[in-house]
Amino acid sequence: xxxxxxxxxxxxxERAKALPPVNSKTFRISSIGWQPRxxxxxxxxxxxxxxxxxxxxxxxxxxxxxRHDALRKALVLGGFSGDIPMTEAGEKEIRLPLGGGWxxxxxxxxxxxxxxxxxxxxxxxxxxxxTVGAAGWRSVKANEIDEGYIAQASMYCHILNLKWIxxxxxxxxxxxxxxxxxPMSEQAVNQSLHDIGFTIGSIEAGKTPMQVEACSGPDYxxxxxxxxxxxxxxxxxxxRCSYCQYVQHCFPTxxxxxxxxxxxxxxxxxxxxxxxxxxxxVDVIPRGGWKMLDGAEEMxx
Numbered sequence: 001x002x003x004x005x006x007x008x009x010x011x012x013x014e015r016a017k018a019l020p021p022v023n024s025k026t027f028r029i030s031s032i033g034w035q036p037r038x039x040x041x042x043x044x045x046x047x048x049x050x051x052x053x054x055x056x057x058x059x060x061x062x063x064x065x066x067r068h069d070a071l072r073k074a075l076v077l078g079g080f081s082g083d084i085p086m087t088e089a090g091e092k093e094i095r096l097p098l099g100g101g102w103x104x105x106x107x108x109x110x111x112x113x114x115x116x117x118x119x120x121x122x123x124x125x126x127x128x129x130x131t132v133g134a135a136g137w138r139s140v141k142a143n144e145i146d147e148g149y150i151a152q153a154s155m156y157c158h159i160l161n162l163k164w165i166x167x168x169x170x171x172x173x174x175x176x177x178x179x180x181x182x183p184m185s186e187q188a189v190n191q192s193l194h195d196i197g198f199t200i201g202s203i204e205a206g207k208t209p210m211q212v213e214a215c216s217g218p219d220y221x222x223x224x225x226x227x228x229x230x231x232x233x234x235x236x237x238x239x240r241c242s243y244c245q246y247v248q249h250c251f252p253t254x255x256x257x258x259x260x261x262x263x264x265x266x267x268x269x270x271x272x273x274x275x276x277x278x279x280x281x282v283d284v285i286p287r288g289g290w291k292m293l294d295g296a297e298e299m300x301x
Contacts, residue, residue, distance in 0.1 A: 011058040014058070025102045026104075026105050027102070029107075029155050030106070033148035033192065034195075035195060036199045036213070037212050037213065037214055037250070038215060038244065039195065040199055040202060040209040041246040041249060043203060044209060048249055050246060051248055064172055068131050072110075072129060092107065093105060094106055094159055094160065095159075096158075098196070098197075104196070106152075108126060109126075111126060111127065111160065112127050115166060122164045122166070124162050124164070126153055126157050126164065126165045127168065128156075129170075130149065130168070130170070132169055132170070132171060133173070134173065137171040141178065143180065150188055151192055154185045158184070158186075166180075166181045167182070209249070219239050
């Protein structure tokens with residue numbers, strides 16, 4: 001019995017148990033910021049299964065959760081002043097009814113009666129504890145907060161009638177702390193409610209996820225980008241699509257190939273027999289008889 005394989009299997013099984021029921025009428029605040037197609041895939045009862053997160057990915061998320069819970073516990077045990085609707089056992093649940101049995105559900109980290117940040121006092125502030133990796137930490141230090149974090153926290157503020165968001169960030173690998181306070185965004189709330197309303201309407205109208213507009217924006221879909229300085233631009237998935245558990249449903253039959261010295265994304269049926277194919281679908285699996293591009297060299301596969 002191989003210990004590494006056992007660990008990966010157990011973590012994968014635990015992750016599967018934690019997945020929410022797909023046919024519920026509940027939207028979690030953690031899904032705020034998702035676009036309608038992805039929200040619909042998460043609600044679909046069949047045909048749009050989420051791609052399983054591998055053991056390493058699950059363990060990575062677990063590290064963040066452990067650090068999050070440790071910080072929360074320190075605040076509770078330290079008697080931090082403020083209305084913190086949580087205990088060592090977990091946070092308080094809040095709900096926003098949407099009609100027709102649909103609702104938004106979340107678990108805020110806490111509410112601060114007042115706090116002083118860089119000489120300025122704020123009252124009735126949402127507390128959001130976030131653990132981030134190296135890339136996320138660089139953004140925090142540059143005062144660039146992920147739009148998804150803003151949207152989710154703003155929804156909490158909307159439900160709890162708060163005006164400010166206090167982010168407490170911890171870098172997971174070094175445990176450095178940073179604080180950022182920003183106003184809640186009514187625009188983000190309105191966009192989130194619009195997207196969820198559109199999603200509900202599409203589901204009740206009997207539409208499937210692929211019948212609604214694809215996720216859009218600079219971080220979605222196929223795009224030309226350079227991974228390293230001096231490299232030729234390569235056609236690849238935007239980072240949000242790359243991390244999405246439903247991406248295989250949006251790109252099931254596409255391949256990346258060379259045409260006239262350029263990389264293009266085409267439907268599988270349109271690929272010539274002698275094409276130099278760089279990747280197939282989203283799993284980067286080469287086809288037998290095609291050639292795989294490895295840097296500047298071509299290799300028979």
